[in-house]
Amino acid sequence: MSSPSSPYDEALASTLIDRSIRERIVLVAVALPGDDDEQVDASLDELALLVDTAGADEVARMVQRRDAPDHTWYVGKGKADELKALCLAVDADTVVFDNELAPAQQFNLEKLLGRTAIDRTAVILDIFGQNAHTMEGKAQVELALLRYRLPRLRRGASAKLSQQRGGVGGRFGSGETKIETDRRRIMRRITKLERELASLAETRALQRQGRRRSGLASVAIVGYTNAGKSTLLNRLTDSGVLTENRLFATLDPTTRRLALPGGEPVLLTDTVGFISRLPHGLVESFQGTLEVAALADYLVHVVDASAPDPAGQIAAVREVLDEIDASDVPELLVFNKADLAPGPAEELAADHPGSVALSAVSGEGVEDFLRTLGDRLRSLSTVYELVVPYERGDVLAAVHREGEVVSVGDGETSWTIRARLSDASAGRLAEFVVEADGRPMERDESGSLVEVRP
Structure with missing residues (x-):
């Protein structure tokens, strides 16, 4: 494997796991007021697909109905103990919650269960990380991951979040050899990624302008x-x-x-x-x-x-x-x-x-x-009427190329063309436009098309 050329590549190089070994996952959902059983089951089924896409296998699932999430473990203490016993019974590597976990809840669960605990967001980030191939895609995924990780690092959420490790939701460790990730380093990286993405956005805006023209x-x-x-x-x-x-x-x-x-x-x-x-x-x-x-x-x-x-x-x-x-x-x-x-x-x-x-x-x-x-x-486009001199065959060709020609009439010295055109095309051909959807048009001092006022 070639030397990593970016923090993203470094993370991949140091944390990818052996694909022949699939993690064993326990899925957990908490049904809150307003969630019916059918919705919860459908959401867990979708989470199972996400986990499978990420490269792991569901071995068990658990559901608890509560009026509100427990602030310590999200599930109740008794259910958390049941979850620990279930993980031991099925030899699970990781627990994945369908609900979004707070950093403190994630830390408490990992401490109690003795294994990794993540949520739906981490699984989606993991999948995005596997599928990002372009420079922009990788930057977007890395930025989302760092924003997700930052509060967990700030609250000291589990050393596992800053260590090199593989597995679902953990393919993007810092890639560093030290245990604790430096928060200031992450902030600098976030700032750099935001600048890079802003620059790419400007490039894309220029490309879009070209397409609109x-x-x-x-x-x-x-x-x-x-x-x-x-x-x-x-x-x-x-x-x-x-x-x-x-x-x-x-x-x-x-x-x-x-x-x-x-x-x-x-x-x-x-x-x-x-x-x-x-x-x-x-x-x-x-x-x-x-x-x-x-x-x-x-x-x-x-x-x-x-x-x-x-x-x-x-x-x-x-x-x-x-x-x-x-x-x-x-x-x-x-x-x-x-x-x-x-x-x-x-x-x-x-x-x-x-x-x-x-x-x-x-x-x-x-x-x-x-x-x-x-x-x-x-139905969204405007029908323009243009009067084009016979010697301007290039304009007739442009109308055919850029719009949908409805009709062409032959006059003594010019064609009268009715065509559906975008506003951008009509603006470029403004000197030949006489009507728009039956309304007389003319060019103002700036060259823009305006409706003729009676």
């Missing part, structure tokens, strides 16, 4: 993790994006050009999958990546039609969209995996008027989806 509509594919977003992108664009039947297989956004049935091109971007109770720190760290959804012209919200609770997944995704200020972006609901759904996926689509059902693997329903997406985007 192209006049192409921007469409972001969002949805629950493992809903089939990357598979759909591959089906539509032959992009060759990695697709796996596992959670969070995609962390880095991928943008491809797509021609809709009407001929108009759009930019289609695959995004990181969401999950219920996605850690807030992770959302903050991935803000730069997630903003592609907030800045898109339209969202394609992919839902796994074969999932036990599609409605719950829709709600979880919309909760994250609201957190990143993308809730106002219009969306098209797409029920994927129609060929695997327990019942007709069309029934799900019927319960959500305007949605479509398809299978990204087989291609069933894809043509209907593309027609619907094209219609939705056209």
